[in-house]
Amino acid sequence: MTSYSQLNTSQRILMGPGPSDAHPRVLQAMATPLIGHLDPEFVEIMDEVKSMVQQTFQTENYLTFVVSAPGSAGMETCLVNLLEPGDEALICIHGVFGGRMAEIADRCGAKVIKVEAPWGEPIDPEQVRLALETCTPKIVAIVHAETSTGVLQPLEEIGRMAHDAGALFMVDAVTSYCGVPLKVDEWGIDAIYSGTQKCLSAPPGLSPVSFSDRAVKALENRKTKVQSWFLDLSLVKNYWGGAKRAYHHTAPVSAVFALREALRIVLEEGLENRFIRHRENHELLATKLAGLGMEFLVDPDYRLPNLNAVRIPEGVDDALVRNRLLNDYNIEIGGGLGKFAGKVWRIGLMGESSTPNHVNMLVSALEEIIDPNLIHNGKASSVSTYG
Amino acid sequence: MTSYSQLNTSQRILMGPGPSDAHPRVLQAMATPLIGHLDPEFVEIMDEVKSMVQQTFQTENYLTFVVSAPGSAGMETCLVNLLEPGDEALICIHGVFGGRMAEIADRCGAKVIKVEAPWGEPIDPEQVRLALETCTPKIVAIVHAETSTGVLQPLEEIGRMAHDAGALFMVDAVTSYCGVPLKVDEWGIDAIYSGTQKCLSAPPGLSPVSFSDRAVKALENRKTKVQSWFLDLSLVKNYWGGAKRAYHHTAPVSAVFALREALRIVLEEGLENRFIRHRENHELLATKLAGLGMEFLVDPDYRLPNLNAVRIPEGVDDALVRNRLLNDYNIEIGGGLGKFAGKVWRIGLMGESSTPNHVNMLVSALEEIIDPNLIHNGKASSVSTYG
Numbered sequence: 005m006t007s008y009s010q011l012n013t014s015q016r017i018l019m020g021p022g023p024s025d026a027h028p029r030v031l032q033a034m035a036t037p038l039i040g041h042l043d044p045e046f047v048e049i050m051d052e053v054k055s056m057v058q059q060t061f062q063t064e065n066y067l068t069f070v071v072s073a074p075g076s077a078g079m080e081t082c083l084v085n086l087l088e089p090g091d092e093a094l095i096c097i098h099g100v101f102g103g104r105m106a107e108i109a110d111r112c113g114a115k116v117i118k119v120e121a122p123w124g125e126p127i128d129p130e131q132v133r134l135a136l137e138t139c140t141p142k143i144v145a146i147v148h149a150e151t152s153t154g155v156l157q158p159l160e161e162i163g164r165m166a167h168d169a170g171a172l173f174m175v176d177a178v179t180s181y182c183g184v185p186l187k188v189d190e191w192g193i194d195a196i197y198s199g200t201q202k203c204l205s206a207p208p209g210l211s212p213v214s215f216s217d218r219a220v221k222a223l224e225n226r227k228t229k230v231q232s233w234f235l236d237l238s239l240v241k242n243y244w245g246g247a248k249r250a251y252h253h254t255a256p257v258s259a260v261f262a263l264r265e266a267l268r269i270v271l272e273e274g275l276e277n278r279f280i281r282h283r284e285n286h287e288l289l290a291t292k293l294a295g296l297g298m299e300f301l302v303d304p305d306y307r308l309p310n311l312n313a314v315r316i317p318e319g320v321d322d323a324l325v326r327n328r329l330l331n332d333y334n335i336e337i338g339g340g341l342g343k344f345a346g347k348v349w350r351i352g353l354m355g356e357s358s359t360p361n362h363v364n365m366l367v368s369a370l371e372e373i374i375d376p377n378l379i380h381n382g383k384a385s386s387v388s389t390y391g
Numbered sequence: 392m393t394s395y396s397q398l399n400t401s402q403r404i405l406m407g408p409g410p411s412d413a414h415p416r417v418l419q420a421m422a423t424p425l426i427g428h429l430d431p432e433f434v435e436i437m438d439e440v441k442s443m444v445q446q447t448f449q450t451e452n453y454l455t456f457v458v459s460a461p462g463s464a465g466m467e468t469c470l471v472n473l474l475e476p477g478d479e480a481l482i483c484i485h486g487v488f489g490g491r492m493a494e495i496a497d498r499c500g501a502k503v504i505k506v507e508a509p510w511g512e513p514i515d516p517e518q519v520r521l522a523l524e525t526c527t528p529k530i531v532a533i534v535h536a537e538t539s540t541g542v543l544q545p546l547e548e549i550g551r552m553a554h555d556a557g558a559l560f561m562v563d564a565v566t567s568y569c570g571v572p573l574k575v576d577e578w579g580i581d582a583i584y585s586g587t588q589k590c591l592s593a594p595p596g597l598s599p600v601s602f603s604d605r606a607v608k609a610l611e612n613r614k615t616k617v618q619s620w621f622l623d624l625s626l627v628k629n630y631w632g633g634a635k636r637a638y639h640h641t642a643p644v645s646a647v648f649a650l651r652e653a654l655r656i657v658l659e660e661g662l663e664n665r666f667i668r669h670r671e672n673h674e675l676l677a678t679k680l681a682g683l684g685m686e687f688l689v690d691p692d693y694r695l696p697n698l699n700a701v702r703i704p705e706g707v708d709d710a711l712v713r714n715r716l717l718n719d720y721n722i723e724i725g726g727g728l729g730k731f732a733g734k735v736w737r738i739g740l741m742g743e744s745s746t747p748n749h750v751n752m753l754v755s756a757l758e759e760i761i762d763p764n765l766i767h768n769g770k771a772s773s774v775s776t777y778g
Contacts, residue, residue, distance in 0.1 A: 007658070007659075008439050008443065008651070008655050008658075011420055011423060011436075011648055011651060011652060013423060013424070013426050013432055013436075013648075014426065014432060015424060016424070016425070016426045016427065016430065018425060018426075018427060020427055022641060023425045023427065023428065023641065023644060024425075025424075025425065026424065026425050031421075031422040031423070031424060031645075032422060033398055034418075034421040034422050034645055035418040035419060035421050035422035036398060036400060036418070037400070037402060037403070037412075037413065037418060038403070038405060038410045038411075038412065038413050038588075038594055039400050039401065039403045039405075039723075040403065040405060040407055040410065040723045041410065041595065043403065043717070043723065044717075045400055045401060049398075049400075052395050056395065072460060072461055072464075072596065073459055073460035073464060073621065074459055074640050074641050074642075074643065075640070075641065076620070076621050076639075076640040076641075077459075077460060077621045077640070080619065080620055080621045084619075104620070107620055108620045111616055111617075111618050111619070111620055112618075199641065201425075201641055207425060207643065207644055207645040207646075208428065208641040208642065208643050208644055208645075209459065209596060209643030209644075209645070209646055229498055230498075231498050231499075231618050231619075232467065232471075232498070232618075232619055233463070233467055233491070233494055233495045233498055234460065234463050234464045234467045251728070252463075253461050253462070253463040253464070254409060254410065254461050254462065254463075254586065254588055254595040255461075255595065256461065256594065256595050256596030256643075256646065257410060257594055257595055258418075258421055258594040258595075258596070258645075258646075258649075259594075259596055259643065259645075259646065261398055261400075262645075264395070264398060265398060268395050271394070271395075272394075330430070330431075336426075336427045336430065341638070
């Protein structure tokens with residue numbers, strides 16, 4: 005029988021698409037001795053978490069809770085609860101995660117109408133308007149911050165169009181939540197999900213979710229059972245709310261402790277201050293990368309400050325640079341997903357990883373790793389061979 | 392804006408149906424700074440976890456992995472991957488969790504054939520044999536350790552019957568795993584899931600799962616897509632195995648760290664030693680409770696040593712006793728589920744919570760809380776009014 009050594013991981017600096025660096029207070033909360041998932045103290049903690057999720061989503065939605073699984077399960081929670089077989093679902097796709105929504109909606113038996121934009125660009129509301137002339141969808145779904153492309157999608161106009169068409173407006177806020185302005189109630193968002201490991205800087209594993217009263221009404225009017233038992237909100241809601249908490253599943257107690265602490269840190273900093281910090285560190289990075297002759301993928305008007313998609317300079321070896329960043333500097337950045345593999349780096353400045361020090365560490369390391377001829381003048385010639 | 396105080400939980404002693412007390416080394420692992428979910432170091436950790444799950448399940452199944460969500464999601468993973476609409480599923484029900492399997496199988500569009508035993512008793516293999524004469528199910532599913540009743544279900548004969556009928560044999564091992572003997576390969580189990588917060592003594596949030604080659608073949612022969620994207624093994628398996636790990640979702644990195652440490656502790660102790668320890672502490676508890684005149688729900692032949700279902704003595708107030716245990720002694724035990732609510736206590740002696748000290752603390756506290764007239768002679772009269 006093989007024996008395994010003590011856990012011994014490197015001290016990574018996390019500047020990819022998530023997880024981001026966790027605050028020591030959050031890590032400490034993870035190590036809190038366990039209490040029962042129906043302990044009155046835990047019920048109180050769930051109530052506090054719910055209230056802090058409401059504050060950070062800027063919503064008063066009663067049905068606000070945390071899915072006991074990562075962001076992808078949050079996405080599936082929204083879709084399996086809102087959609088029934090035969091429903092039309094208008095899904096906006098401008099990257100990997102819009103595509104994932106369409107895939108899940110299809111598995112719900114919905115008829116999916118796709119509105120697509122080239123990767124690296126936002127969805128034009130006009131496209132949605134035209135599509136809405138051809139269908140009467142139950143939901144219009146869109147990704148606020150496309151983690152695969154670094155696009156920040158304006159939401160308000162599309163939300164109004166969805167409502168005018170009688171549809172519910174569903175938003176993926178995995179990478180935007182707690183990093184850029186996000187006003188669930190003011191923007192008319194009916195269903196939203198996020199993750200914990202991006203701008204919240206908690207460990208991955210949970211998905212904060214919120215449903216408007218309109219969305220709740222749609223749940224109540226379902227004709228069929230939700231196909232997932234684990235994600236069925238008619239059951240989950242009795243665990244996360246109500247006078248008497250009904251056992252549904254065993255919540256990940258430690259992860260909820262950590263989420264509570266991460267939310268506390270967000271509210272201590274203040275949402276507005278946090279957004280400004282993310283914006284400023286993005287600008288610092290943009291300035292420094294411009295100095296190296298490196299280019300952003302996305303038009304400045306739609307650039308996500310917390311996830312920076314940057315074109316890999318011509319002639320630079322993607323894998324070689326990322327391996328050296330990881331092995332020599334302990335810095336993780338993200339490679340391109342899908343059609344951007346090998347062409348784009350995704351640099352996360354999220355939560356605790358959004359500091360001037362992070363920007364400086366990364367830019368200095370890139371300067372040391374990449375042949376200056378390939379970057380300072382933006383011209384390709386050959387890959388640096390040192391290292 | 393409300394402000395929230397530092398996390399300040401009581402030092403609970405966890406003797407309910409889970410979570411159990413976590414080892415300090417496991418809690419410490421939870422607080423390890425994060426690394427990326429595709430970091431080569433994390434991939435190595437996943438491989439180690441997979442290998443240790445194989446060892447503890449006593450299987451060589453290649454498709455052995457960990458679902459990034461609690462045990463209920465492990466249950467759903469097995470069912471949504473194995474079942475397609477129209478399939479027959481023979482589900483054995485002798486408590487809450489068998490009922491849950493039937494509910495999920497129904498949501499998969501399967502035709503559910505139920506074989507039921509009274510709560511507190513095991514399923515008689517003869518019942519399964521008779522049922523198999525009336526149907527040709529794709530799976531025969533059963534709970535090994537019914538957390539709601541404290542029954543340990545013998546598996547081997549039913550497994551043979553399932554195979555003879557051409558069915559896959561699926562087992563819920565949430566509460567048995569690492570606490571009582573469980574031999575996946577030797578017993579012909581084709582699909583199994585467990586949880587981390589029972590006899591493994593890791594925090595809740597993950598579900599170790601394993602599929603036999605026969606089950607894998609069934610997955611490959613599916614005609615329809617798995618209805619859940621998040622739990623679709625055709626996607627998940629490329630993240631947990633294979634030469635190049637494909638991104639599927641962001642794994643709960645910290646929880647995997649903790650699971651690794653919990654598995655290491657199990658293997659250090661040795662499975663056999665661990666089973667003996669669970670058995671011995673159960674016997675100690677049984678002896679001491681008998682001394683108080685308290686009775687077990689389940690026949691000694693089928694008693695689960697790690698989750699002890701005990702009849703609440705007549706005249707004793709369930710809520711009052713459990714509240715005093717929790718508030719005055721910091722001891723959590725479980726109440727009855729479903730039809731056993733108010734009638735049964737469920738005393739967990741699982742993992743780190745299976746020690747003579749745990750038994751002694753609980754029994755002494757019960758002696759102090761409950762009116763001696765109600766227990767020592769097993770006769771009901773009135774509830775103790777002190778406290």
